[in-house]
Amino acid sequence: MSTIILFAFLGWRLGKRYDMAVHDSEKDALTDIYNRRYIMDAFPGLQNTADKRLEKLYIFLIDVDNFKSINDRLGHNIGDRILRQVARTLSSVVHRSGYVARWGGDEFLLIIPCTDESGMKLLQNHLQRTIHGCIDDKTVQVSCSFGHAVYPDEGEHLYDLISIADCRMYHHKKKLRHTTERITQTLIQLQSAKR
Template identity: 45%
Template sequence: MKYRGRFISLLVVVTSSLGLLLYNYVFHGFLDMIYVIATVCFLAIGWGMGKQYDEVKYLSEKDLLTESYNRRFLATIFPKLKQLSDKKSRKLIILLIDVDNFKSINDQYNHSMGDFVLQRISIVLKNLFRVTDYIVRWGGDEFLILVPNPDESWINQPQDRLRLEYKSLSKMISMDVTVSIGYAIYPDEGTELKDLIEIADRKMYRDKYDKNYAQHL
């Protein structure tokens, strides 16, 4: 959780209080202790109000289970990233990641284990991607990652690094965790978020089908 609300609240209180204390000192030649005590009280109030703002903002943007961004945030950030990509003539990749056989994990173990797997996947994604990328929990076991200004390796092979990470995760939790991945490139394959997600979704299901087909050969 960020401290923006608390920072702004304290800044307003401190600035206002210092201005009032300075005014008293310059024009009346003394510092009234009432103002000093009031400043302390207002600082406490400002901190509390700022904390409430930060909590509300966090809940409006974040998925509580995985601490990834949620759909509401995606709808807010995509137009900004799209505008930035257009301005700088850069690409934007949308990755769609789906956990294979997630229902089987819940059925074989329990929903707590399913939640744990989702949390670990979120941690893997956060460690793997850059701080300028955005990880969004799209659905129950689906994640979207927005990758602004990707380098050439992401454009050509966006999946390899992820699969290696999930192999490591499988060993860590003694459970086979695999994912299917699809992606779409803005503006090459589409310009609207809905269209790009549909393209990524088709590629993801194609990836899932290819793996299932290979297993049955």
């Protein structure tokens, strides 16, 4: 009887270790969302499913704006907390309809199957608004820049799609920077006029 109990315990223990090893190989240690390796391995299967269902895959690349500055001014603990909160927010919005991954440092990747392009634009706007309000430390203003690409319309390979999304994200970032600079200049001019 003790031998059966011992084998049962060893089986349970090995099963737990296997589950932990799978989790660690698929998930990002800081944010507990999928990591780059998992997405690269899963993407061919997502393509096959999308092709069978006549769906498109929307790939969003999301970058936390001025993240280096946040780390430099406020420290890495605050930076890590922001990354975790952004990851939680993205996961809660996407739910089970898609995949959320940490692609690198302060970049996140979303892959969402969909047939409706207008729905994706609404989702992007919703994500932007939600991320702006997700940080619990109100002394830190966090914004994100978004870029997207569509499989199969704009590419077949994940890296090609990410390259397209990356270009769009930097265009968005540049546009945001110009808007911020114009607002700042207008405020300075208004303050000068009051004097």
